[in-house]
Amino acid sequence: MHELSLCENLIEQLEELADEASATMVGRVDLKIGVLSGVEPQLMATAFGMAQEGTIAENAALFIEVTEPVIQCHDCDQESEVSPQNLLCPHCGSESTALVKGHELILARVELLGSRRDARG
Numbered sequence: 766m767h768e769l770s771l772c773e774n775l776i777e778q779l780e781e782l783a784d785e786a787s788a789t790m791v792g793r794v795d796l797k798i799g800v801l802s803g804v805e806p807q808l809m810a811t812a813f814g815m816a817q818e819g820t821i822a823e824n825a826a827l828f829i830e831v832t833e834p835v836i837q838c839h840d841c842d843q844e845s846e847v848s849p850q851n852l853l854c855p856h857c858g859s860e861s862t863a864l865v866k867g868h869e870l871i872l873a874r875v876e877l878l879g880s881r882r883d884a885r886g
């Protein structure tokens with residue numbers, strides 16, 4: 766499963782972030798997944814549940830926001846949100862468009878909890 770290796774990378778990132786912040790736990794993770802990224806949000810959630818076991822993110826809640834595709838038209842220069850099945854420019858009908866959003870997998874927000882520094886020290 767493609768999503769599992771993505772989650773393993775994600776956990777590594779979280780461990781690094783937590784380490785830098787001297788945090789002991791990850792409380793919450795927000796991901797943005799583009800509908801054209803090739804990542805299944807449902808599979809990602811399942812894979813995260815498997816990957817987080819025994820890590821700093823063991824108790825982290827995962828939130829996934831699915832982002833719709835946004836294209837920029839090369840002919841009329843407009844940016845538009847479109848459906849994944851139809852990447853034509855809705856303004857002028859041009860096929861000459863570039864995907865500016867919707868293919869990404871972004872770690873949007875991480876909530877870190879706790880501190881390794883002792884309260885007394």
Ligand SMILES: [Zn+2]
Nearest residue numbers: 838841854857
């Ligand atoms: Zn256009």
